[in-house]
Amino acid sequence: MDEISGLKQTIADLFLGQNLAVLSSYGNKQPYASLVAFAATEDLKHIIFATTRSTRKYANLTSESQVALLIDNRSNEEKDFSYAIAVTALGMTEEVRDSERTSFLKLYLKKHPHLKEFVSSPSCALLKVTVQKYYVVNRFQNVQELHIQ
Amino acid sequence: MNFIIPLSRLLEGDRGRVGGKAHALAVMMQKEMDVPAAIAITTDAYNTFVTETGLDTKIMMELNRKTYDDIRWEELWDISLRIRNMFANTSLPVKLHEIIKESVETFFSGKSIVVRSSAPGEDTSDTSFAGLHASYVNIQGTESVIEHIKLVWASLWSDASLLYRKELGLDEKKSSMAVVVQEIISGEVSGIGFGQNPNDPAQCAIESVYGLNQGLVDGTFEPDRWILNRDDGRIISHAQADRSHALYPSDEGTESAPLPADLISRPPLTNENVHKVYELVMKAEGIFGLPQDVEWTLKDNILYVLQSRPITTIYKNDKDDKRGWYLSLTRSIENLKALKHKIEDELIPVLQKETEEMAQVDLSLLSDEEIRDETARRRYIFEKWKNTYWDHFIPFAHGMRIFGIVYNDTVHPSDPYEFLSLLSSGDIMSVKRNNILNEMALQVRDNKRLIHDLKKGDYSNTAFKSLLDQLIASHGDLLCRSNHCTEETPDIVNMVIEMASTPGKHSDAHQESKTREQAFLSHFSAHKREDAADILDIGRASYRMRDDDNIYMGRLKARVLEAEKEVSYRSGTAKRGPSSAGHFDSLSLAVHEPESDVVPQDPEQDFRLQNRQITGQPAGPGIATGPARVIKKSSDLMNFKKDEVLVCDSIDPNMTFVVPLACAIVERRGGMLIHGAIIAREYGLPCVTGISKASEVIRTGDRITVDGYLGIVIIDAEPHEKETGPHIKKSM
Structure with a gap:
């Protein structure tokens, strides 16, 4: 396996094992972090999450669409410093278009079937982050960047 | 949890937490063989120590800095040195300290002690960690015993045991260490009995030296050797050693002393005593069911067993077992003294003479046949010296390490590499x-x-x-x-x-070296100071040779290439005289070192990988940022500009003339004692070694930050803003 495929596999494996991501948005001159349930497309080019339109993060996203998402497998033990992997995704967020909603929703609910009611609510937005860059950190201090053209 | 078990009360079920050595001694003691009084410090004590102090996490962080396959053995030595320093500088939890202190004082009441490793799984018929874990002889005082227990624990992470454990596929996360604390028996004669001769299963062998066993075990002294018939103990042969010295207990530790004339001429064992040892070895085999390797000592006509373990089958059967090579990297001080003499007084003068003789030959006057013969002769001589380089010069590098360990054990510095500042004398x-x-x-x-x-x-x-x-x-x-x-x-x-065009950088490391030398020597009492100075002298010679040997070999290479060039010229393929390719690209000293692989282009078109931050080994403190100059061939050196970061696969001292221009050094090869690290220290430059594929993942012109404190390199291939000049923050 070449290095890029290996790194993509590492990211995919991590995403498979994690349900939640920390979303960093920005609004009113203030960064804001929140937990979101996420799913990623198989090609890793998009990350999907849902939020109600009344939330602070949604308001932030409407004014600044650039976001960062952190997904990691820490266990809150000391071994994390040797074995934990953290992936930061940078990208641009937008609501999924009607034409793609069916496929993204299917993907999302496959991972989070218990959120069906929540996502189906008219007040809830399904958002996609088009990933521009992944930062993969392992072994405490090793950092690799995966740029998506 | 049970931290201490006296051998006399040790049960079969305790084996897993006291290790094979302690268990074997306990069994023999309980069978009424003469075994020195001893207690076992169980793995519970080790586990409590590393868990309560957080050392277990630090060890795993050290071992997981890089993938194991990317770690060279020199890096492993650095890792094990850092871990050893952590053990030495970490106090025992109060309760554990109290329990060990009380047990040692109660059990031994002021006697001199031997502290031996006894790791579970250490000595079985399939594995032998003999010589890989530490033992300390003649330790005085409870606090010193505790310090040495910590050093025995730390030896679980010695480079040789890490390599060997990895080779056997043992899980390092499950590794633990028990310790035998044993009363010293200062025998008149000591030795090892092998229940089966590895070369002939019908025979057994007995080796013996005067004084303590340590000199025989670490290879300092050649023993007398008897071969016996296994069935009846009949002596088949006796090979006499060239007896001159023996190892005896000193105030603390051991010292070599000349043997009196009557002992020089007399074998350490009489035939009667040879037979006694034979019976002891056979008795041990009878108890354990397998041929044993038994260490013993003879005092006042009592034959004591110091340890017994099964003879390792893997050692004799598996030709790929590298244990012997690992052990060969660890030399005793006596051995290094002899090696220093051989290198400085014999080998280097001959190497220089042979190189000079070649330089005197006017190749243009030789006939075509003569020049071909001369080229072949020079190639042959180069190969001969390459073998010498690996057999003598490389092992001599252990002199720096042995000094480093003595320094760290004496001074207890927070920086485990502080010792390097004493080795620099400015005369490389x-x-x-x-x-x-x-x-x-x-x-x-x-x-x-x-x-x-x-x-x-x-x-x-x-x-x-x-x-x-x-x-x-x-x-x-x-x-x-x-x-x-x-x-x-x-x-x-x-x-x-x-x-x-830039203020010159001087190597002023030798000033610091002098100051630290005085501080180091002041730790020793007057009569020990000479020994300490001897070890420092070996360390310095080793440090100097580590760099200079490549310079000498470089000169020899130049003569080989000069002859090859002449042959090419006459065959019409090249100009006479200098070539546009560098000298040092075409003849390699490496025999073990794999060439770095060229990274293939990844087929994933939509994705591009950029290494952002890479972890290596810290090899020169300081931080510097500057444009990278990646050296792939020696002619790249001539393009080097001031304040660039020197990035290369493997620095040769013949390349380091650009170092005064550099603001930092990054090298693919890892280790504190490689040339890049040595020259960086000389000039006080930040240096990180062990950056995998450094010359592939970093490109000339990339702006990189070299963090020599933490051993990381940060690549900024897409700088956000244009900066001019290097940004350097460093300190020593």
Whole structure:
């Protein structure tokens, strides 16, 4: 396996094992972090999450669409410093278009079937982050960047 | 949890937490064999120590800095040194300290002690960690015993045991260590009995020396050796040793002393005592069911068993077992003294003489047949010296390590590499060469007229010419690619002009070295100071040779290439004289070192990988940022500009003349004692070694930050803002 495929596999494996991501948005001159349930497309080019339109993060996203998402497998033990992997995704967020909603929703609910009611609510937005860059950190201090053209 | 178990009360079920050595001694003691009084410090004590102090996490972080396959054995030594320093500088939890202290004082009441490793799984018929874990002989005082228990624990993470454990596929996360604390028996004669001769299963063998066993075990003293018939103990042969010295207990530790004349002429064992040892070895085999390797000592006509373990089958059957090689890297001080003498007084003078004789030959006068023969002869000589390089020069590098361990055990510095600052004496050849270059740069600096003349190829300035001649005479082979150095002179002069454009960097490391030397020696009592100075002397010689041997070999290479060039010229394939390719690209000293693989282009078109931050090993403290200059061939060196970061696969001392221009060094090979790290220390440059595929993942022109404190390199291939000049923050 070449290095890029290996790194993509590492990211995919991590995403498979994690349900939640920390979303960093920005609004009113203030960064804001929140937990979101996420799913990623198989090609890793998009990350999907849902939020109600009344939330602070949604308001932030409407004014600044650039976001960062952190997904990691820490266990809150000391071994994390040797074995934990953290992936930061940078990208641009937008609501999924009607034409793609069916496929993204299917993907999302496959991972989070218990959120069906929540996502189906008219007040809830399904958002996609088009990933521009992944930062993969392992072994405490090793950092690799995966740029998506 | 049970931290302490006296051997006399040790049960079969305790084996897993006291290790094979303690268990075997307990069994023999309980069978009423003569075994020195001892207690076992169980793995519970080790586990409590590393867990409560957080050392377990730190160890795993050290071991997981990189993938194991990317770690060279020199890096492993560094890792194990850092771990050893952590153990030495971490106090025992109060309760554990109290329990061990009380047990040692109650059980031994002030007697001299031997502290031995006894790791579970250490000695089985399939594995043998013999010689890989530490033992300390003649330790005095409870606190010193506790300090040495910590060092035995730390030896679980020695480079050799890490390599061996990995080779056997043992899980390092499950590794633990028990310790045997044993009363010392200062025997008149000691030795090892092998229940089965590895070369002939019908025989057994007994080795013996005067004094303590340690000198035999670490290979310092040659033993007398008896071969016996296994069935009846009949002596088949006796090979006498060249007896001159023996190891005896000193105030603390051991010391070598000359044997009196009557002992020199007399074998350490009588035939009767040989038979006693034979019976002991057979008795041990009867107890354990397998042929044993038994260490023993004879005092007042009582034969004591010091330890017994099964003879390892893997050791004799598996030709791929590298244990012997790992052990060969660990030399005793006596052995290193002899090696120093051999290298400095015998090998180097011959190497220089042979190189000089080649330089005297005017190749242009030889017939075609003669030049072919001469080239083959030079190749042959080079190969011969390459073997010497690996067999003698490389093992001598252990001199630095042994000094480092003595220094750390004496001074307890927070920086485990502080010892390197004592080794620097400013007299390594590459630094001397750089000092001449620096003097030349000083002359050129602020002298616009001279710069103008030099750029035009006018080297007639008397003072400058004198230095240039001196440089070419003493180091020309290394800087130029021909004997006469005429065609490459502009390269050197351009380099000097480049150096002149920035304030010169001097190697002033030897001043610090002198100051620290006094502080180090002051830790020793008057009669031990000479030994300490001897070890420092070996460390310094080893440090010097680590760099200089490559310079000597570089000169020899130059003579080989010179002859090859002449052959090419006559066959019409190349010009006579210097080649455009560098000397040092075509003859390699490496025999174990794999060439770095070229990274294939990834087929994933939508994705591009960029290494952002890479972890290596910290090898020179400081932080610097600057554009990278990746050296893939020696001619790249001539493009080196001031304040660039020198990035390469493997630095050769013949390449380090650009180091005074560099703001930092990054090397693919890892380790504190590699050339890049040594020269970085000399010039106080930030240095990170062990960056996998450094010359592939970093490109010339990438802006990189070298963090020599933490051992990381940050690559900023897409800088957000244009900066000018290097940004350097460093301290020593």
